[in-house]
Amino acid sequence: MSILSYPERGQWGKSSWRGNCSGHVYKELFERLQPKVFVDPMVGSGTSVEVAKEMNIEAHGLDLHSGFNAISDSILLAVGKPADLCLSHPPYGGMIVYSGNVWGQANPNDLSRCESDEDFHEKMQLVLLNQREATAGRGYYGTIIGDWRRSGVYTSYQAEMIARMPREELAAVLIKAQHNCTSDRKQYGSMKLPFILHEYILLWQKKATPVLVLLNKLAHQQYGRLTSTWKNLVKSVLMQLGGKGDLGAIYEHVQREAPQKLSENPNWKAKVRQTLNQNADLFKPVDRGVWAIA
Ligand SMILES: C[S@@+](CC[C@H](N)C(=O)[O-])C[C@H]1O[C@@H](n2cnc3c(N)ncnc32)[C@H](O)[C@@H]1O
Incomplete structure (x- = not known):
């Protein structure tokens, strides 16, 4: 089953630790994946490690609260051996702030204190690469993460993570029912x-x-995404123009459609021309400076 639902969290870890995860979830994952060595680089109240130890799995728990920083310290060096499963359960952005709140003093390396979603996405990619490095060949690495909607903004942390990691290594996406937030509802x-x-x-x-x-491969993956975005952007502009338009009209529409993208790329007009010129399957010149959908 790709849907997990455990209303009870069990006796593992601390129920008082905000944002903790049911021990039954870890139990099910351990039963399926059968790791001999397990690592949790954000162990929080210790739920995962307690479950693992009970199942006679060698388990290592690290956390910023005890001096380990997953965005600058190597998990592999901290543990001393590769894991068969390296699973993190990071903060969901700033939904629950950990340092200076759930534990100790405010810490700038705390993932729940990122300055923006983009900052969080970037740091989590680094954490996942760190986890990957700490995983043995054919072993699994992964994360437990929720989405967050607040003040009209919906952030899907999981979508960003999938997009930023090697697509040929993605092995499973499971849905976990959340049971502990009824009062907020x-x-x-x-x-x-x-x-x-x-x-x-x-x-x-x-x-x-x-x-x-x-x-x-990751750079290639991201480049491919950017290139196809340009192709789709130019094609959708030509569609809006009724299938055909001169460069002036195309530029005007592109500028209207993608101001943010344009401000990031000072040579955007050249990029539009390159996109038109290099995709004969999509675009054809019909007159001087006039393009149509092929
Ligand atoms: C959602 S909690 C983990 C809860 C845990 N699964 C449990 O059941 O108790 C997220 C944890 O990530 C830790 N954390 C935040 N930033 C971190 C960082 N840069 N490196 C390591 N741990 C970090 C927090 O201290 C917090 O304990």
Whole structure:
């Protein structure tokens, strides 16, 4: 089953630790994946490690609260051996702030204190690469994460993570029902959009790829996404123009459609021309400076 639902959290970890995860979830994952060595780089109140130890799995728990920083310290070096499963349960952005609140003093490395969603996405990619490095070949690395809607903004942390990691290593996306937030639900009663009652468990399986090749693949993956975005942007503009338009009209529409993208790319007009010129399957010149959908 790709849907997990455990209303009880069990006797593991601390029920008072905000944002903790039911021990039954870890139990089920351990039963399926059968790791011999397990690592949780954000162990919180210790739920995962307690479950693992009870199942005679060698388990290592790290956390910022005890001096380990997953965005600058190597998990592999901290543990001393690769894991068969390296699973994190990070903060869901700033939904619950940990340092200076759930524990100790405010810490700038705390993932729940990121300055923006973009900052969080970037740091979580680094954490996942750190987890991957700490995983043995054919082993699994992954994360438990929810989405967050606040003040009209919906952030899907899981979607960003999937997009930023090697797609050929993605092994499973499980849905986990969330049971511990009923008191927060009342204020959402009259809202059009549903209250979020699920989280994700994302699992990747490490393939034997050297880091340089991996980075190459990731860069290629991101470049492919950007290129296809330009192609679709230009094609959708031509569609709006009735299938045909001169460069002036195309530029005007592109500028209207994608101001943010344009401000990031000072040579955007050249990029539009390059997109038109290099995709003969999509676009054809019909007159001087006039293009149509092929
Ligand atoms: C959602 S909680 C984990 C809860 C845990 N699964 C449990 O059941 O108790 C997230 C944890 O991430 C830790 N954390 C935040 N930033 C971190 C960082 N940079 N490195 C390591 N741990 C971090 C927090 O201290 C917190 O304990």
